[in-house]
Amino acid sequence: MDLFAQISADTPSALSRADGLGTLKAFLPLAGKHYAAERNFDKGRGQHLSVSWLSAYIRRRLITETEILQAVQARHNFSSSEKFISEVFWRTYFKGWLEMRPSIWSQWLTEMPAGLADSRYLQACSGKTDIACFNEWAAELRETGYLHNHARMWFASIWIFTLELPWQWGAAFFMQWLRDGDPASNTLSWRWVAGLHSRGKHYLACAENIEKFTQNRFAPYGALNEGAMSLTGAEPPLAVEPHWPALPARKRYVLVIHGEDCHPESWTLAGAPEAVIVLPSWMGNLVLDSQNRLRDRGLDRLEDTALADTAGRAQAHFDCPVHLLASSEGGAMDEMDIAMLARQISALASQYDVQNMTTSYLPVGAWRQNFATLADCLAPENIHIDQVIREYDRSCWPYAKRGFFPFKENIPRWLRDFS
Ligand SMILES: Cc1cc2nc3c(=O)[nH]c(=O)nc-3n(C[C@H](O)[C@H](O)[C@H](O)COP(=O)(O)OP(=O)(O)OC[C@H]3O[C@@H](n4cnc5c(N)ncnc54)[C@H](O)[C@@H]3O)c2cc1C
Numbered sequence: 001m002d003l004f005a006q007i008s009a010d011t012p013s014a015l016s017r018a019d020g021l022g023t024l025k026a027f028l029p030l031a032g033k034h035y036a037a038e039r040n041f042d043k044g045r046g047q048h049l050s051v052s053w054l055s056a057y058i059r060r061r062l063i064t065e066t067e068i069l070q071a072v073q074a075r076h077n078f079s080s081s082e083k084f085i086s087e088v089f090w091r092t093y094f095k096g097w098l099e100m101r102p103s104i105w106s107q108w109l110t111e112m113p114a115g116l117a118d119s120r121y122l123q124a125c126s127g128k129t130d131i132a133c134f135n136e137w138a139a140e141l142r143e144t145g146y147l148h149n150h151a152r153m154w155f156a157s158i159w160i161f162t163l164e165l166p167w168q169w170g171a172a173f174f175m176q177w178l179r180d181g182d183p184a185s186n187t188l189s190w191r192w193v194a195g196l197h198s199r200g201k202h203y204l205a206c207a208e209n210i211e212k213f214t215q216n217r218f219a220p221y222g223a224l225n226e227g228a229m230s231l232t233g234a235e236p237p238l239a240v241e242p243h244w245p246a247l248p249a250r251k252r253y254v255l256v257i258h259g260e261d262c263h264p265e266s267w268t269l270a271g272a273p274e275a276v277i278v279l280p281s282w283m284g285n286l287v288l289d290s291q292n293r294l295r296d297r298g299l300d301r302l303e304d305t306a307l308a309d310t311a312g313r314a315q316a317h318f319d320c321p322v323h324l325l326a327s328s329e330g331g332a333m334d335e336m337d338i339a340m341l342a343r344q345i346s347a348l349a350s351q352y353d354v355q356n357m358t359t360s361y362l363p364v365g366a367w368r369q370n371f372a373t374l375a376d377c378l379a380p381e382n383i384h385i386d387q388v389i390r391e392y393d394r395s396c397w398p399y400a401k402r403g404f405f406p407f408k409e410n411i412p413r414w415l416r417d418f419s
Helices: 003-009 017-030 033-038 055-059 065-075 078-099 103-111 119-125 132-144 149-162 167-177 183-194 207-213 297-318 335-352 366-381 391-399 404-408 411-417
Strands: 254-257 275-278 322-324 356-360 384-388
Touching (some): 017 033, 017 055, 017 297, 033 078, 078 391, 078 404, 078 411, 103 167, 119 167, 132 149, 132 167, 275 297, 297 322, 335 366, 391 404, 391 411
Parallel strands (some): 254 356, 275 322, 356 384
């Protein structure tokens, strides 16, 4: 078995930058014409050999978009790798789009928990429907934390238009299990399938397409609603650009790392930190109600491995003390836990005699919400936290005000700027 086949057959139990770079290296030869021709085929578990398998690493920025784009450009010309490059920019587009319309995320968070105890939701998630392919994808997602992009599209479409379940519940099921679960890519993809993103343009799964792209593994003729109308809903709010942070003034500070960006080596910082604090992964999860969290605790444990890997690299890179704050396995992850974390951080600030902390920009999502509570707890201690934003995000995100196609026109310029 070649290296890439081996990588895609495994579901790694830990995430590290070295493994992300290894996956990228093994995939690179396939990122050109092969990807463009083969990427839509879902050959089943362990056989996802024509897509990169990089999403769990990119999601946490164990490897960055710019590194991937540079590596692809060094290996392939633009015309053969355009398809792969534009998929990477789909992520960038969704991140920017949500960043300028955060209420889409908060509204989903309030609408979604009501469905989680509904018997129709539970039946669909446990793969107890009459649609064999849907049942298999539900099981693959729960058991491996991954679904091929085409399967995600078919699954979401069947969920919304054949099973007639709310898209918000389906997005919750994905967030519960996806190893790459991302507030922007997930919420907005579900809205895109429903016809709420490009309004009126929905994605309808059809048996013929499923038969072709699963290579005859499934052929759900007669089982799908192939004539459904798009969902209708309110116009999305107008895009409002937030205040993108400026580089903080040079002063003594402690660097704080969270799971949204695990490559502090490439952050633009004003001088060297006195020490580094790495936050625990539960800060990237949310308690929804007494029964449910935003994501399975197994994903917290996976993210802790990424954070531990980052702590090790930070030690070598910044050559200063690094404090990896422990994850509380049984913790409630509520405001009391965050207050306790704030006390630990405040004690470290005193130890290093600093009142300034710097972290990377927190995009819309659970990490940002919990971090805001943490910052509120630290404010009375006169601890001030600056955020630094990557030049890539600052440059690209503001162009996500409309659809992907006008956004995409900028790709050649961004490739020049970031190569
Ligand atoms: C309903 C639905 C939900 C989704 N939820 C998520 C999610 O929570 N997190 C997530 O990262 N992606 C999500 N996607 C997008 C896409 O399915 C995954 O990014 C992709 O399948 C990851 O596998 P890969 O790394 O092998 O992809 P590749 O095809 O190798 O793509 C390379 C990278 O480009 C980005 N990318 C590719 N396709 C898309 C896309 N359509 N939208 C946004 N970014 C893309 C990802 O970062 C991916 O790692 C969702 C798509 C749908 C239809």
